[in-house]
Amino acid sequence: MLDSEALLKELLATFEMEAREHLGELASLLLALERDPELTERRRLLESVFRRVHTLKGAAHAVNLPDVALACQRLEDVLAGLKRGDLALGLAEFDALHASINDLEQRLSRGLSAAGAVPSPSPRPEPPRPAPVVPAAPREDGEVAAARPSRPSAVPVAAPPAAPPPQQVPEPKPAQQHHVAARPQGDETVRVSARLLEELLLQSEELVSAKQSASVLHEELAALTGELALRQGERARALERARRGMKGGAGGEGALAALLEQSCQAERHTEGRLRLLEKSADKHLRSLQGMIDPLLEEMKKLQLLPCATVCDPFAKLVRDLARELGKEAEFTYQGGELEIDRRILAELKEPLLHLVRNTVDHGIESPARREAAGKPARGAIRIDIRLQDANRAELVLEDDGGGIDVARVKEAALRLEVAPAELLERMADQEALQLIFESGLSTSRSVGNVSGRGIGLAIVRDSLERLGGHVAVASTPGGGTLFRLVFPLSFARIRGLLVQVRGRDCVIPANNVEVSSRVAVADVKRVENRDTVLVNGEVVALVSLARILELERSAAAQEQSLSFVLLHAGEKRIAFAVDQVLGVQEILVKPLGRQLSRVRNVSGGTVLGNSKVVPVLNVADLFRSALAVEAPALPSPSPAGRPRPVSVLVAEDSITSRTLLKNILEAAGYQVRTAVDGADALSQLRAEPCDVVISDIEMPRMDGFQLTAAIRADSRLAALPVVLVTGLESRSDRERGIDVGASAYLVKSSFDQGNLVEVIQKLS
Amino acid sequence: MIRLLVVEDSKTVQRALVAAFEADPELTVVGTAESGEEAVEAAKTLRPDLITMDINLPGMDGFDATRAIMSTCPVPIVIVTGRMNPKDSATLFRVMEAGALMVLAKPDPVGTPGYQASVDNLVHHLKLMAEIKVVRRIFPTGKAAPRPARPLTLPSAQPVKVVAIGASTGGPPLLRQILAELPATFPAAVVVVQHMAVGFTENFVHWLNRTSKLPVQLGTDGAQVSAGQVYVAPDHFHMEVTSAGRIMLTEAPPEHGVRPSVSVLFRSVAQSYGRHAMGVLLTGMGKDGALELKTIRGRGGITVAQDRESSMVFGMPGEAIEIDAAQHVLPPAAIIELLHRVTSKGANAATS
Structure with a gap:
């Protein structure tokens, strides 16, 4: 039996997931309602909305969040009214309903953080959301009242905030996982927290090291057997000689020869046993591989989520934003069932958000202008997701708005000196369009609070490139804009320790880092012709990373202390001195490419958050290099790095x-x-x-x-x-x-x- | 050990209910369901002793699920729901028509002072309900209530001024049926005690009003009782009728563990109206009102107990029959018939 505190905590966690799911569904239900379905469908939708609100109310009550429950109650009353009466919902009423949902969401976040149970679901800060839509009822009073005089305030909107928000509460609004278990079709699903999954993945990835050591063991055994086998000739010769000695010689010599023969036979025996050992090590390795590789594969599948989880919230976002801007727009998408690594989806969320907001703000024209151009008043924004090949997916975001004016892009590019005038002159339109991804470039005449600052698209491009993908744009003036995003399906992400050496950044795979620390220069001891430091009571060799990497030694001022990272590769441990340790980052390792099949000490490259390309160091190589050059004392000036090994x-x-x-x-x-x-x-x-x-x-x-x-x-x-x-x-x-x-x-x-x-x- | 199936679409509430039930040594939750379809399926496969049912469910709602379960593999079903807007009472009591035994309120929030008491109350009622033997119900498609062919002989000709009706488990649909069949010109006042979980009596009144030709209201202290009106005892109070024809609400200790109790109502009616009183004791668990029905009979009033076949729980009427309190033992349709006759006869007698 649980004590009530533990129970409440558990209930709150359940509630948070449940509530996010309800809110997400409510938003899409309202959107579906707004598409003006036929009567029976409308009844059904309204019934679903009502039921969800009612359920949410009950759940909020169960975890003692009266503020949320009360808001639900008010909304429920309104809905019950709508349900009983057979009335037509207008734009204003929908605005009010959406506003109520937004309000509910805020109360929920407030309530949950007050209850102290907000395991911040998305690590990335959400870009600022539009302020909740102002209740529409009074604004369009005349029209509404005239239309339905009998029910002037049928939809009394989001309840005014019961109490002013106590402080600036951050708004954790992810709805990221609300689809995990929300799909009734197919297999039974189980709701598991993303954190647990993450941990499981990490743990199973650690099994790879077990596989690696098995592989090393096998290699060593094979080498040893090979060495013994090579001695076969020698052994045969020795045996022959011994036999000859036995025949001719007598006494001591004969005994020696017999001894020699015995030992040769023993060695052959040992070789046989080693061979067996090697075979079983090989078998062991294979069976480990057979278990670990599929396990990792399955674990990766666990990280998959349908794209719908990212696309779903856009429907409401587009609607709210368009209304705020006095426009009408509808969002639809296809390919939501395609499953992609959760972490990729998380990375995609922000760039997509920028693009969608941008599209609503700049792409879609006002209803009047659209009608003048012979288009439906309501703009259409559409996302299509499909597989490009086995490893990549393509997402196309298309709108039927005004398109991008290439001339203005060029104009802005010239102003910002992104490219020289004559180059711009000659640049094909298609190529010039891509300039919108340059930082600071905006064709918007006004900087709105939605977009127009010219930063968004640069962020989009950076994010995509960080993922190992890319983005391109095409546009027909007057006909709309099309963004094509290509990105990988899975993630080769590792955690890396970012360090600085001689002013250059490089990344060391965190797996190999045991500890990073500082040590006073005076505490660096020279033992057996090597620099050493004491780490946790153990003497470890200290090597300058700059020397290993053969970087020029700058005439740096002698510091009192120096930073080092203690790395391990297999059983070996060496401390590498660095300028400074910048921190741990999740990085996406990219191979060096075909031009460079092998670069000593470097295993690949990565693009950091600041778009800097940084090498990822190969720890195994570092150790090899360190052992080769370990002698000269670290602090004492040494001759410039050796050009080649001895x-x-x-x-x-x-x-x-x-x-x-x-x-x-x-x-x-x-x-x-x-x-x-x-x-x-x-x-x-x-x-x-x-x-x-x-x-x-x-x-x-x-x-x-x-x-x-x-x-x-x-x-x-x-x-x-x-x-x-x-x-x-x-x-x-x-x-x-x-x-x-x-x-x-x-x-x-x-x-x-x-x-x-x-x-x-x-x-x- | 009572094996429960919990039907509830909110995961949070579901978890809270399971925790509350599992804390009791005599209850065990054998299954949970989030939709009506799941509930029907689980009722069939798990064969629970009792089902707690939410009303709002995705897909098949609580009403449809209850109906489906009661017509295939009958199990005691108790509705466990949050407070509802009185205007939305229809759904709530429709489920009772489908065969749900009673409505109970969800417990207070975990960690609040009222939590334990609310859980205890809920669990207490669940245990009582789990003992009820429910029968398979066939739901007629048409609404033809068969009337008894043979008119009843009436023992007395006194005009009935007050009809007191007491009911417990299974009572609401019956009361609704009875009140719906009384004419708007019904010449007597109707006073009702229906055992009901706290918080739902208002919904109940609201629901009765939808079909009743007579206005139904909650009894208020000091109100003048008048013919053609229906008064339902409110939560927390015993309801009595004084000889001056006024309603009196008291906070006297509960009788038979309940307040309002049928006993208190019947006693006051017997006292104040004597031969002009009529007592009707309907389905329900326990003995509330049985002895006092006999008092009404003793003072010359007309007394009726519901028959075994039509009673969902033959506790209260059974007890009344046992102690010879009931002059008539009738099914609902015959009770309605009798009400028509005694009052029209009474009215005739009054005018003649």
Whole structure:
């Protein structure tokens, strides 16, 4: 059993949804009524209006919103009167009824926010709505009274605000979801809050990372198996030798050979098991894919809403607005059943609103002018939505109004210096028309409070482009205007952290961001030749993002503290220093395009709210780059970024050691070539030099000492650093190495990756 | 455990009702419906013990739904609705004609001081109504009320000056039928107590007036009772008729748990009019008025109880018959016939 507070809260949430649905339906019912249907249909509509108002009243009463209930009651009384009497409703009465609905809507918003249960349904602020239509009754008194003297005030309009609005209450007026469950046909529907859906989508998107790590695991297993397989030849040779040793040798040697054979067999066994593991990892990956991909697909479908949810409210808007401007206009649409991602619809709402308002304001002429031009007094505004292809939809907004005067567009463009005069002169009309999307350009002679400031259409174009779509306009003078909007059906949206580096904006996918913070310069510690910061008690490498991106270092004043973002890619974590962190944004990532198949550190681009094109960074690349250049201290002036990565030649006859070295060095960001022995290395070096040579000592044909000597003897290669890596640690070898001119001498048993990389860094 | 079906088109109200009902250990909501069609379907499949029905529903409204349910799989149906404009009473009582047992008001808003009491009241009545055995109703297409062939013999020739009618569950359609058949020149006053949820009596009067040839009004304290007028006891008051022929409204404690009560009315009528009184006890739950009907009989008045077959609930009339309070046990058509006869006879007697 619920306590009454919890129950009331739940009821209020239910009520809000219900009320929005009723209000939306009421508006369209009234519009249908106004189309002057035949008597039985009118009765039916009126009955529906009455029933909705009555139901809303009951619901408002149940959640103790007496103000709303009272307004409903008044409206209900009026409607009951209309229902009982068989009267003709005039324009003025309809104005009053619509005004009552508007009034009801405001009371509702006030009531709900007062009751503290307004989970603001639309995050975007609604553009200012027209002031509620002033009750028409007194204005057209003469006419109405003359027409129906017996019922002078049959429609007594929106009740005067019972109490002045306590404060400027924001008006959350979305009616966004009022269609989710309002369609009785088809499957049973369930009302779910959009927030919950959003969360579900996010959570299921996180499953992708599980898929990714499974894929990484599989790759590693495959690589490991591959390495073992490559050793097969080596193993075979070793076995053969061991067998030979067993035959000939005796005692210790024989035992050693037997041991060797055993270990070779064990390795083969291991390889087999690894192969099995790899196979099962592959299977695992596939089954994960099989589950996650369809799940995500279905989750995306959950985000779909019929376009009608966006179009429905326009009918009332057009009507109210036209009446306010002394015009008559009717809105119809087709294709409302087409389902589109909710978030796209939300983005479309505002541009469409601008376009529709613009059309009513500028497109549709006054009834007198329309009649003079031989058109029906009531203007028609029409939206047609259809699929363009599998990924895009097209929305056409058409009116039968006065059209756009191209000459005036050009005139305005010239005035605003949007384009040079001679260009405008030559510009085709169709092309010139598109200039109306330029910011600040308006052909309207007066700036009304509805539109005419010349900003609206620029917003429309920006919004569409932000969505990855576009908008175009066509017009016939005197015949009307047609806007064509093309936009994608689904959304490749991610959340991104906007940061500034050397005065440039870039976006880091928020998925990879662990934390962003500031640190005092004094707290940046240099550990093992790297800058580090302490984040939550853990030491993390700190790398300058500007250096990674190879941006010029500006002579910036030394600041006391610096901003950084801690990123993670897989298990690795690195802090990247940035100029400043600007915040998190939802962005639409666009691919780089065919011209640029791959750009290091950049995965794509996005258009920000301010129309700026900004790169989206590829975190995996950032890590690769960071590991390659991590050494130089951050605050100390460093030589300008390296033009290219350091190249290393590895000479090693054992395939295992060769692969190991190659992997270590590549992981550290070096460009690695390999040679199978000293002779191979020398010929490679003569063909193409490198920055550092790493060589084994014992190799066929030409060993490490011989190679080093040959390098030192070659005038072009003499200065090349050579690192000798050997399994033998003997002083004589070391001395011999120094003698022939090796730059460093590492013993395999003692070397670790860090050691090797450090040596190379010192030498290169 | 009483299994309820809640029919209500407002999701909010529906949720509030379900919460209120589920809070009672003896009630359980087995289903909800938002339209008349859904309600009929759910009544068939869920077989609830009781249905709470809203009147305004999309598509098939409360009236059509009630009619459909009562003619196929009869279930006690109670109308639960908000306050209505008296002018719109027609829809409300039409549903009662279709077989709904009574009208009850929706509870007060959650969180308001009156909430618990209003819920308790609603639940109390629902439990009572759930016990009623309802029968399948066949709705005649024509409006031919069969009259009894054989005229009744009348035991007394005194002119009846006041007809007191008491009714409870199932009463409104009967009262409407009776009043509609009385002539505008009806020579006696009619005083009525109909048990009704608070707030709907005014609607009831309004609805009666639509078909009654006699003017129907709420009884007001001190009003002179005159022939050819119908007085209905208002909410919250007992209604009595004094020997001076005036209406007296009192706030004496409820009798049989109700106020207005039939007992109080019948007692006063017996007291004030004696042999010129007539008492009619119609369908209803409980015993209200039964003993006092006997008082009327004892003081020489004419007494009638509705018969078992036509009574929706044979409680009050059954009790009256049991204690031998009723001279006549009749179906509605015969009651109307009798009213005609005793008054015309009475009128004759008065003039002769």
